[in-house]
Amino acid sequence: MPRTEQQLVEIRESRKASIMDAALHLFSEQSIDTVSISLIAKRAGISKGLMYNYFTSKEELIKEIVIRGFDDFSNIFDLNKDGILTEEEFVYFIDQTFFILESKQSFWKLYFAVVMQPKVMKLVEEKLMEVLTPFMITLTKYYETKGVESPFAQARLLGSLLDGVSLNYIADPQGFSIEETKKIIIEKFI
Amino acid sequence: MPRTEQQLVEIRESRKASIMDAALHLFSEQSIDTVSISLIAKRAGISKGLMYNYFTSKEELIKEIVIRGFDDFSNIFDLNKDGILTEEEFVYFIDQTFFILESKQSFWKLYFAVVMQPKVMKLVEEKLMEVLTPFMITLTKYYETKGVESPFAQARLLGSLLDGVSLNYIADPQGFSIEETKKIIIEKFI
Amino acid sequence: MPRTEQQLVEIRESRKASIMDAALHLFSEQSIDTVSISLIAKRAGISKGLMYNYFTSKEELIKEIVIRGFDDFSNIFDLNKDGILTEEEFVYFIDQTFFILESKQSFWKLYFAVVMQPKVMKLVEEKLMEVLTPFMITLTKYYETKGVESPFAQARLLGSLLDGVSLNYIADPQGFSIEETKKIIIEKFI
Amino acid sequence: MPRTEQQLVEIRESRKASIMDAALHLFSEQSIDTVSISLIAKRAGISKGLMYNYFTSKEELIKEIVIRGFDDFSNIFDLNKDGILTEEEFVYFIDQTFFILESKQSFWKLYFAVVMQPKVMKLVEEKLMEVLTPFMITLTKYYETKGVESPFAQARLLGSLLDGVSLNYIADPQGFSIEETKKIIIEKFI
DNA sequence: AATGAATGAGAGTTCATTCAT
DNA sequence: AATGAATGAACTCTCATTCAT
Structure with missing residues (x-):
């Protein structure tokens, strides 16, 4: 059974949140410019490419x-x-x-x-x-x-x-x- | 004929000051990581390479x-x-x-x-x-x-x-x- | 759909080998210091940046x-x-x-x-x-x-x-x- | 009294020799590419610029x-x-x-x-x-x-x-x- | 949806060489 | 003859972003 629209939105939102959490954590340890997208992705447990599915930049x-x-x-x-x-x-x-x-x-x-x-x-x-x-x-x-x-x-x-x-x-x-x-x-x- | 000691000191001091001023100005507009040495040099009116004659990094x-x-x-x-x-x-x-x-x-x-x-x-x-x-x-x-x-x-x-x-x-x-x-x-x- | 593990390994191995071959060839013609990463990359047919995906330095x-x-x-x-x-x-x-x-x-x-x-x-x-x-x-x-x-x-x-x-x-x-x-x-x- | 042609040639030759000695010494310690002209000049006790008076490159x-x-x-x-x-x-x-x-x-x-x-x-x-x-x-x-x-x-x-x-x-x-x-x-x- | 190989622009830095003094 | 300030091209390396799979 395909997921409902609602479920999709929820998954998406929770993913976004976990990326943001990962990024925030890293930003608190290092300066913004030294934290790479790669690193954030790794910490969030997803691929670099997928990041751009959630945040345009x-x-x-x-x-x-x-x-x-x-x-x-x-x-x-x-x-x-x-x-x-x-x-x-x-x-x-x-x-x-x-x-x-x-x-x-x-x-x-x-x-x-x-x-x-x-x-x-x-x-x-x-x-x-x-x-x-x-x-x-x-x-x-x-x-x-x-x-x-x-x-x-x-x-x-x-x-x-x-x-x-x-x-x-x-x-x-x-x-x-x-x-x-x-x-x-x-x-x-x- | 080489420049006198005095001339050299003057050149060095005024250059150093102008580089520092240029840098300070740019740092106030953008974050430190986004201000490149190139940009500082350009604003100070000198070549990138010369920067390193005055500051080691x-x-x-x-x-x-x-x-x-x-x-x-x-x-x-x-x-x-x-x-x-x-x-x-x-x-x-x-x-x-x-x-x-x-x-x-x-x-x-x-x-x-x-x-x-x-x-x-x-x-x-x-x-x-x-x-x-x-x-x-x-x-x-x-x-x-x-x-x-x-x-x-x-x-x-x-x-x-x-x-x-x-x-x-x-x-x-x-x-x-x-x-x-x-x-x-x-x-x-x- | 992402590539399979197998595909990735193959890509990586063949790329690594071709980079090493290109480098070895160039090193035999010029001294190590005069062979640039750029040149190696060009001869290997890849971008400079990709080199660092395969060799850390x-x-x-x-x-x-x-x-x-x-x-x-x-x-x-x-x-x-x-x-x-x-x-x-x-x-x-x-x-x-x-x-x-x-x-x-x-x-x-x-x-x-x-x-x-x-x-x-x-x-x-x-x-x-x-x-x-x-x-x-x-x-x-x-x-x-x-x-x-x-x-x-x-x-x-x-x-x-x-x-x-x-x-x-x-x-x-x-x-x-x-x-x-x-x-x-x-x-x-x- | 100005120096004779002969004297000038001798001075020149001995300078050249001392530059070559300095360079040779440094080359034996580090690779050719890592020894800079600056360093050779410093070791020979002359200025960078003067080097080019003795060797074209x-x-x-x-x-x-x-x-x-x-x-x-x-x-x-x-x-x-x-x-x-x-x-x-x-x-x-x-x-x-x-x-x-x-x-x-x-x-x-x-x-x-x-x-x-x-x-x-x-x-x-x-x-x-x-x-x-x-x-x-x-x-x-x-x-x-x-x-x-x-x-x-x-x-x-x-x-x-x-x-x-x-x-x-x-x-x-x-x-x-x-x-x-x-x-x-x-x-x-x- | 998901991957990571690949790109390319640009970072900091070095240095042979030139040139005004 | 002599200086060192100045240049500019080249270097190694990084990274946000793209894209074939």
Whole structure:
């Protein structure tokens, strides 16, 4: 009996996912340019040629990995979607940020490597904005409500802080005490 | 008749500088692996072969660029060298950071793009540590003296914050209010 | 549909052989350093890149060519393996040497040209020793048994003579009378 | 006072000689293709550019070194020029061969490396013949006079033996006992 | 759907040779 | 006569991509 359309799509999707996982893993160990399609294929357990059945190019593969990561990220941060952040939600949000950082280290490594490449950046800029804009809006509103002096600058600063922390954590996870860091951030930025 | 020693030194220095500038510029536009020696040579207006008269390898070229940058940086931050930071010096230090960021914007733009690439990190990790370690020590002592709870985490966090701010400022200078940002940082981290 | 295992093996073996043949031929005409991978590929009728699908480096290619030749050679000379040479076997051995020289003239021509190049020597010295050592031991024993004055020097000299003869024969086969030469060698060295 | 024409020629010749010596020394350590003009110049204590004032090309330099070596060789072997070899002269000749071999090892190393390269060989073939032909004639006459069976084959064989010995001696000087070897050769070939 | 042989452009690097000084 | 900066062609090797099977 031939497989149903549905089954075919599922197989295809799971294959794609496993290729992306293999690639992400390798990208976290070596730089993007030193990871060859051959190597990714080998790690994914398929042939080089078949790769092109799933991704039209290496660039496309990277793009899809980054977009998938953003989606994961924005799903988690979707909170209660009312665009209003309570103090409790703020704490939860910081908590989540660090949780994601810890649990998806390889992704964030790739993310930084990729985002730092202006050419790739162009490819995913749109997606990035789509994720970040509502986040900045919500945060700015949060500080407005609290009546701080420059709510947008404050929001922007927190965003930058999280970037910086992520970067440093990725570069040297041992040197960071997550718990202490979280505590200080919440204290200072709530 | 051969050129004088003096002439040769001049030729060599100006050539080296122009190669490094060309390379730095290109590295800020594309990833290190995608910038070829050919391209650097072309932009520097010389032949590919001549590159190797000045730098023994691409790796060496990158190293020299980054080290030159670090040296500039650490010279500026040399403060009063006693390893003790007063509150006044702290403010001055934050001030200086932003001043450098603003005034050498294009340089730092290039600079971040280069340093953030994982391959470069490996090449210059040692140099980076040499610059950053005393900075972290001083900062940690500062927070110890103030009696805060986790002085090292606090220092590390401020370092990360400055990284993140620099990164975001470089990426989008318009979106940042330097004065407001400085004020908030000093308030929260002094 | 992918090729069968069998087909792949056949393709690989015939390609490898044709690359090695092309290379051997070219090495006999020019020095190893002046024969480029490009040239070998062109003569083998394949692309430069494909070379590296079969040999991991130029060095590896050379090694494999020389080892293949040595193996052919040592198979032929395996005598009766007891390590003892009778006078009759000695005569047979000289006979064989010349027979091989005559019958595989063109191969030995290529072969000498390759092996005599110092770079190759380094690559295959080990293999060469593996082949020559037992030969020298047997010969030395032979002269010991006969009670000659310096058996090792005698053995070494005969080895050198055969090298020299091969070389000169290869360079100018017309100028040599095999039968006369063989006769004199046997007379003097038995 | 300007130097005389004579002086200029002498200076030039001694410079050439020292360049050739430097080159010969290096060629004996590394293969011809891996010794660069730069390196030769450095070892000769002059600039790269000046090299071309003395030798029009690297090939020309090699050719001149080889020819100089041949000349040395044929001068030594010129014996009493009557074309007649006595037994005493024969012994002297073998003696001399080994003396040259020992004292000019680097030259012979180069010689073999060069002679094995068919392209270079063409350049010096004529010179080589000029040296070898009278040698073969004299030797053949020697054996004729002694009434041996095939005088030319005998001469040719001795020539080959000396080639083979030289080759092996160059490849592994330690492994050879010059005195024993000489003794056996004289015994068997006088 | 699946393979891996095959391609070809381009990477970093070296070096004999030239030439302005 | 002398220098070494400069060139450009050639080198070995890599890899994303294609395609016959």
